[in-house]
Amino acid sequence: MIRRIFDEGMTRAQCYENLRVLCKDVGHRISGSPSAARAVVWGHQAMKATGADTAFLQPVMVPHWERGSVGLCELLIGGQSRGRLEVLALGGSDGTPDGGIEAPIVEVSRFTQLDTLGKAGLEGKIVFFNRAFPPTTISGFAAYGSCVDQRVDGASKAAAYGAVAVLVRSMTHALDPYPHTGVMHYDEKLPRVPAAAISTLSARKLHDSLAVGKPVRVRLNLSCRNLPDVPSHNVVGELRGTEFPNEYLVVGGHLDSWDIGEGAHDDGAGVVQSMEALRILKAIGYKPRHSIRAVLFMNEENGAKGASEYAAQAKAHNERHLYALESDRGGFVPRGFAVQDTGAFLKAMQELKPLFEPYGMSEIVSGHGGVDIGPLGKDGTRLFGLVPDSQRYFDHHHAQTDVFEAVHKRELELGAAGMAALIYLLDQRKE
Amino acid sequence: MIRRIFDEGMTRAQCYENLRVLCKDVGHRISGSPSAARAVVWGHQAMKATGADTAFLQPVMVPHWERGSVGLCELLIGGQSRGRLEVLALGGSDGTPDGGIEAPIVEVSRFTQLDTLGKAGLEGKIVFFNRAFPPTTISGFAAYGSCVDQRVDGASKAAAYGAVAVLVRSMTHALDPYPHTGVMHYDEKLPRVPAAAISTLSARKLHDSLAVGKPVRVRLNLSCRNLPDVPSHNVVGELRGTEFPNEYLVVGGHLDSWDIGEGAHDDGAGVVQSMEALRILKAIGYKPRHSIRAVLFMNEENGAKGASEYAAQAKAHNERHLYALESDRGGFVPRGFAVQDTGAFLKAMQELKPLFEPYGMSEIVSGHGGVDIGPLGKDGTRLFGLVPDSQRYFDHHHAQTDVFEAVHKRELELGAAGMAALIYLLDQRKE
Numbered sequence: 001m002i003r004r005i006f007d008e009g010m011t012r013a014q015c016y017e018n019l020r021v022l023c024k025d026v027g028h029r030i031s032g033s034p035s036a037a038r039a040v041v042w043g044h045q046a047m048k049a050t051g052a053d054t055a056f057l058q059p060v061m062v063p064h065w066e067r068g069s070v071g072l073c074e075l076l077i078g079g080q081s082r083g084r085l086e087v088l089a090l091g092g093s094d095g096t097p098d099g100g101i102e103a104p105i106v107e108v109s110r111f112t113q114l115d116t117l118g119k120a121g122l123e124g125k126i127v128f129f130n131r132a133f134p135p136t137t138i139s140g141f142a143a144y145g146s147c148v149d150q151r152v153d154g155a156s157k158a159a160a161y162g163a164v165a166v167l168v169r170s171m172t173h174a175l176d177p178y179p180h181t182g183v184m185h186y187d188e189k190l191p192r193v194p195a196a197a198i199s200t201l202s203a204r205k206l207h208d209s210l211a212v213g214k215p216v217r218v219r220l221n222l223s224c225r226n227l228p229d230v231p232s233h234n235v236v237g238e239l240r241g242t243e244f245p246n247e248y249l250v251v252g253g254h255l256d257s258w259d260i261g262e263g264a265h266d267d268g269a270g271v272v273q274s275m276e277a278l279r280i281l282k283a284i285g286y287k288p289r290h291s292i293r294a295v296l297f298m299n300e301e302n303g304a305k306g307a308s309e310y311a312a313q314a315k316a317h318n319e320r321h322l323y324a325l326e327s328d329r330g331g332f333v334p335r336g337f338a339v340q341d342t343g344a345f346l347k348a349m350q351e352l353k354p355l356f357e358p359y360g361m362s363e364i365v366s367g368h369g370g371v372d373i374g375p376l377g378k379d380g381t382r383l384f385g386l387v388p389d390s391q392r393y394f395d396h397h398h399a400q401t402d403v404f405e406a407v408h409k410r411e412l413e414l415g416a417a418g419m420a421a422l423i424y425l426l427d428q429r430k431e
Numbered sequence: 432m433i434r435r436i437f438d439e440g441m442t443r444a445q446c447y448e449n450l451r452v453l454c455k456d457v458g459h460r461i462s463g464s465p466s467a468a469r470a471v472v473w474g475h476q477a478m479k480a481t482g483a484d485t486a487f488l489q490p491v492m493v494p495h496w497e498r499g500s501v502g503l504c505e506l507l508i509g510g511q512s513r514g515r516l517e518v519l520a521l522g523g524s525d526g527t528p529d530g531g532i533e534a535p536i537v538e539v540s541r542f543t544q545l546d547t548l549g550k551a552g553l554e555g556k557i558v559f560f561n562r563a564f565p566p567t568t569i570s571g572f573a574a575y576g577s578c579v580d581q582r583v584d585g586a587s588k589a590a591a592y593g594a595v596a597v598l599v600r601s602m603t604h605a606l607d608p609y610p611h612t613g614v615m616h617y618d619e620k621l622p623r624v625p626a627a628a629i630s631t632l633s634a635r636k637l638h639d640s641l642a643v644g645k646p647v648r649v650r651l652n653l654s655c656r657n658l659p660d661v662p663s664h665n666v667v668g669e670l671r672g673t674e675f676p677n678e679y680l681v682v683g684g685h686l687d688s689w690d691i692g693e694g695a696h697d698d699g700a701g702v703v704q705s706m707e708a709l710r711i712l713k714a715i716g717y718k719p720r721h722s723i724r725a726v727l728f729m730n731e732e733n734g735a736k737g738a739s740e741y742a743a744q745a746k747a748h749n750e751r752h753l754y755a756l757e758s759d760r761g762g763f764v765p766r767g768f769a770v771q772d773t774g775a776f777l778k779a780m781q782e783l784k785p786l787f788e789p790y791g792m793s794e795i796v797s798g799h800g801g802v803d804i805g806p807l808g809k810d811g812t813r814l815f816g817l818v819p820d821s822q823r824y825f826d827h828h829h830a831q832t833d834v835f836e837a838v839h840k841r842e843l844e845l846g847a848a849g850m851a852a853l854i855y856l857l858d859q860r861k862e
Contacts, residue, residue, distance in 0.1 A: 010566045135441045138790050138845070173841060333764075333822050335791070359569055360766070360820075389791075389820065391764050391842050410604060411822050414569070 002355050002421045008280045009417030015276035016409045018046055019331075022271065023262035023404035030091075030259040031299040032064030032230045039255050043235035043271065043296045050275050051282035052237035052294070060309040062232045062299040065092055067259055068223030071196055072100070073167070075206065078214040085206060086199040087167065088179035089224040090151060091258065091302045092186070093195040100221035101126070101165050101194065107210055111149070111157050123162030126218055129154045130203055133173045133394070140390035141329065144171055144397075148182070155195040156187035165194045165220050169203045171394060177201045178399040181258050183302045194222050197398075232298045234306045237278055241291035248314070249292045250324040250381075251277045251423055254300030254372050261402035265393060268404075269331025269412055271296050273386070276416035277423055288427045290322060297372040300328065304371050311375035323426045324377070325384040325419055326370025330396070331407045332388035333360070334415040337422060338367025340383035349384075352425060361418045363387060384422065386415055433786050433852045439711045440848030446707035447840045449477055450762075453702065454693035454835035461522075461690040462730040463495030463661045470686050474666035474702065474727045481706050481725070482713035483668035491740040493663045493730040496523055498690055499654030502627055503531070504598070506637065509645040516637060517630035518598065519610035520655040521582060522689065522733045523617070524626040531652035532557070532596050532625065538641055542580070542588050554593030557649055560585045561634055564604045564825070571821035572760065575602055575828075579613070586626040587618035596625045596651050600634045602825060608632045609830040612689050614733045625653050628829075663729045665737045668709055672722035679745070680723045681755040681812075682708045682854050685731035685803050692833035696824060699835075700762025700843055702727050704817070707847035708854055719858050721753060728803040731759065735802050742806035754857045755808070756815040756850055757801025761827070762838045763819035764791070765846040768853060769798025771814035780815075783856060792849045794818060815853065817846055 022042065029036040040057065047055040073087040089095070103124055108114060109131040114122065129150035133143040151168045158166050170180035179197040186192045198206065209216045235255060241247065253270020257263020278294040298306035314321055325337075336356065339349045346366050356362040369383025377383045388411070396402040453473065460467040471488065478486040504518040520526070534555055539545060540562040545553065560581035564574040582599045589597050601611035610628040617623045629637065640647050666686060672678065684701020688694020709725040729737035745752055756768075767787065770780045777797050787793040800814025808814045819842070827833040 006569075007567045010569075135841075136438045138437075138441075333820050389764050391845070392839060395839075408823055408826075410566075414822070 001424060004284050005280055005421045005424060006359060006417045008284050009276065009413055009420060012283065013276055013413040013416065014279060015272040015416050016412055018272040018275065019264065019268050019407060019412065020404055022268050023264050028257050028259050028261055028263050031062040031232060031256045031302060033259065036232060036256055040233045040235060043255055046275055047235055047237035047294065050237060050279040052278055053240045055237040057233040058236055058310065058313060059231060059233055060298055060306050061229045062305045063303045064227040064230045065302060066225055066227060068095065068225060072221040073196065074219040075209060076217040076219065077209055082209065085202040085218065086177050086179050087196040088181045088260065089222045090168065090184040090195040090197055091181055092184050092226065093222065093224055094192045094226065095222045095224045096194045096220055100219050102217055102219040103164050105206065105210060105216045105218055107207060114157055114161055119161050122158060125163050126165045126167060126220065127158035127163045128206060129166060129168045130207055132169060135173065140394045143173060144394060147171055151182050152184055155184055155193050156190045159191045159193045163193060167196055167198045170197050170200050171397065172200060174395045175200050178401055180398040181260065182398045194220065196220065196222060234298050234310055235296040237275065237294045239278060239282060239288050239292045241289055242287045243289040245291050246319060247290040248319055248321045249290055249423055249426055250295050250321060250373065251419055252295035252297055252372055253327045255296040256299050256301055258301055258398050261400045262404055264402050264404045264407050265330035265396050266398065266402055267300065267328045269407060270327035273327045273412065273416035273419055277420040280417060280420040281424065286424065290427055292423060292427065300371050307372040308375045311379060314376065315379060321376050321381040323382045323384065324369065324373035325386065325422060326373045327386040327415060327419060328370045328372065329386065329390065330388050330393040331412040331415060332392055333411040334386060334388050334418050336361045336363030336365065336387050338365055338369065338385040338387050340369040340377060342366045345382065356418065359414060359418060386419055388415060432855060435715050436711055436852045436855060437790060437848045439715050440707065440844055440851060443714065444707055444844040444847065445710060446703040446847050447843055449703040449706065450695065450699050450838060450843065451835055453699050454695050459688050459690050459692055459694050462493040462663060462687045462733060464690065467663060467687055471664045471666060474686055477706055478666055478668035478725065481668060481710035483709055484671045486668040488664040489667055489741065489744060490662060490664055491729055491737050492660045493736045494734045495658040495661045496733060497656055497658060499526065499656065503652040504627065505650040506640060507648040507650065508640055513640065516633040516649065517608050517610050518627040519612045519691065520653045521599065521615040521626040521628055522612055523615050523657065524653065524655055525623045525657065526653045526655045527625045527651055531650050533648055533650040534595050536637065536641060536647045536649055538638060545588055545592055548592065550592050553589060556594050557596045557598060557651065558589035558594045559637060560597060560599045561638055563600060566604065571825045574604060575825060578602055582613050583615055586615055586624050587621045590621045590624045594624060598627055598629045601628050601631050602828065603631060605826045606631050609832055611829040612691065613829045625651065627651065627653060665729050665741055666727040668706065668725045670709060670713060670719050670723045672720055673718045674720040676722050677750060678721040679750055679752045680721050680854055680857055681726050681752060681804065682850055683726035683728055683803055684758045686727040687730050687732055689732055689829050692831045693835055695833050695835045695838050696761035696827050697829065697833055698731065698759045700838060701758035704758045704843065704847035704850055708851040711848065711851040712855065717855065721858055723854060723858065731802050738803040739806045742810060745807065746810060752807050752812040754813045754815065755800065755804035756817065756853060757804045758817040758846060758850060759801045760817065760821065761819050761824040762843040762846060763823055764842040765817060765819050765849050767792045767794030767796065767818050769796055769800065769816040769818050771800040771808060773797050776813060787849065790845060790849060817850055819846060
């Protein structure tokens with residue numbers, strides 16, 4: 001059966017062509033944008049085309065943040081302009097006042113340095129968070145985890161001491177000219193100061209400028225803004241269960257993306273793989289015991305409102321969700337699955353390893369399922385995440401380089417087939 | 432110690448920069464060419480720069496095949512020209528007579544079809560071998576193994592029935608416009624007919640043309656030729672053993688490449704990784720028990736003369752070679768190692784898995800070591816091959832797309848560090 005699933009997935013897959021359409025015809029699709037609305041319409045049609053018994057939209061209110069015009073950041077050394085630094089406003093950041101902000105730069109790599117510098121060292125300054133991905137950390141996600149606090153919490157941490165804005169080194173191992181955006185949060189007890197990602201090459205330039213000894217200032221201009229929430233949708237497709245139609249397995253990814261690049265790896269890949277998993281099971285004539293849903297969640301990037309709405313609706317309708325599997329780590333070659341457990345259930349799942357060995361995806365490890373299925377987990381659903389190789393992911397993550405061409409057809413298809421295989425095995429499982 | 436090796440390899444690696452120089456300044460480097468001679472000079476210098484105790488050149492005579500001008504292949508349907516098909520002469524092929532060969536096309540996918548067609552069906556024809564990589568075969572190398580007989584033996588198999596030339600579908604899963612060359616052999620008892628690779632897109636065009644029903648002919652023009660053998664060299668670097676200086680461990684790749692692209696994955700990656708493994712061990716101050724050699728073999732692609740010469744010299748000088756590790760499957764993210772054994776030794780090596788798990792390269796499986804270390808294996812050396820992920824390799828293999836930009840810095844470095852770690856573990860091993 002596993003062989004049949006992979007044979008179907010490697011010969012008649014539609015996920016790569018679906019991804020091309022999502023990336024090239026819909027494009028990037030931040031929550032609340034017209035293109036996110038187009039993505040919902042596209043997703044609904046594409047879901048029907050999988051052969052799902054039903055496909056429907058689930059309404060949800062989502063945040064609406066707009067970048068406005070591209071951010072500008074000018075470097076000034078000893079009062080002389082030294083050209084532009086490559087920046088992108090972080091998602092959720094307020095803009096600068098008209099005319100921008102010009103202020104001296106203070107570089108830090110740890111939050112504790114802010115406490116040491118204090119108000120005397122930070123008031124009126126722009127804080128430059130420059131902690132780099134550690135090169136010796138092998139997993140891209142582990143490296144990300146060790147740095148992303150700068151992006152998420154840096155603005156408020158700096159504002160607590162009177163800083164007027166922050167620049168945050170992009171979350172990537174790569175040395176490149178592309179700023180990588182991503183979500184940030186304000187502590188509402190503190191002033192809301194503008195925050196932008198700076199490319200790793202521009203971070204090096206800024207760092208080197210500070211080393212010279214002359215006064216270094218930057219002029220930052222961001223026209224982003226937060227607007228009232230707007231209506232949007234999750235997209236849901238379903239194969240009806242034959243034995244337990246009101247018990248569910250979910251396979252999903254998120255339909256929204258950041259507002260640059262094409263959201264190909266993040267998370268166009270997960271979207272098309274989830275639909276492909278459903279298509280494969282239908283195409284080989286599998287009659288599932290439980291109902292199987294592919295869910296394209298809205299708003300993972302800046303609010304996860306689709307995630308919480310899906311879980312709330314499941315609870316309200318008394319739909320028991322047994323298992324959920326998310327693909328949101330890119331469309332690279334699959335290495336295995338993360339199981340959000342450390343005990344007996346993880347062990348039981350690791351017994352499936354030999355079934356996945358012929359496909360090179362037998363690494364079944366303890367780890368995070370995914371942001372979108374997280375709320376289901378709180379209600380007792382067992383959570384899984386597809387784990388692709390992570391070496392290339394942060395080259396593209398939240399940057400303009402996250403485009404269709406960066407996704408490899410067979411790698412994408414292998415992941416989708418593996419997801420279908422795991423869903424099949426979970427559907428057959430007697431607890 | 433393994434951690435120290437990886438920390439050195441992920442922070443101060445020189446292999447990516449070395450690969451850039453080899454690809455961009457030396458370029459492609461087929462045996463016997465001026466650029467292969469430049470590669471030897473470069474390799475000798477780069478080997479010294481690793482900190483090797485000694486670095487020397489080992490003379491070897493190698494085949495000399497020249498492509499000449501680019502091959503031409505014109506498609507004729509019902510006597511009308513339908514444009515060009517993308518082809519590249521196979522390595523070792525003789526050229527066509529002046530003015531080329533024009534003949535009808537016969538498509539086959541298996542050698543047994545030749546026997547069925549016989550002289551009546553094949554005499555005076557050009558045979559088009561169009562057996563595709565099976566999409567359901569997961570490993571790229573397994574797919575290659577199931578098709579490459581067409582390229583290696585197709586010409587003589589067809590010549591046996593009077594065919595005048597052959598076109599062979601390129602060895603790749605990808606549907607692309609790039610012909611993938613590679614070695615072919617003549618059965619010297621049969622006429623030597625010209626042989627060329629045809630891109631998968633052109634193969635589709637030719638296949639579709641045959642389906643129309645009108646007479647399909649092609650006009651093939653190849654100006655390649657075989658010339659007398661010429662002198663060249665293997666490049667060898669050595670860290671002298673402290674306990675058993677006359678017992679050797681070898682880590683190697685091949686310095687020659689095909690005469691298109693830049694030989695980045697095949698096998699620039701193996702070349703720079705082998706030198707990097709030596710550099711890492713030297714840089715961390717490791718004093719090996721046995722002598723460790725990095726060997727850049729000449730002429731893997733079309734003769735493996737460097738391989739046999741190295742083994743012959745080892746035997747002649749009574750240098751006992753315990754272990755040899757080759758990297759010749761591309762510079763992609765490493766998954767583990769192949770051990771050329773199926774018994775107790777393989778089992779013993781699989782006990783090393785936990786040491787490689789933190790680096791994502793713990794797949795220690797039975798498999799081929801490599802062409803260059805093969806002759807050592809016949810004299811009792813234990814053979815190993817680095818096993819990177821294979822999904823993308825045949826997109827680039829022997830094609831113009833095998834360029835530096837297709838290699839990922841961290842993936843290359845991880846492979847090199849893993850090789851250093853395995854060599855360290857083997858050096859420490861008490862049999």
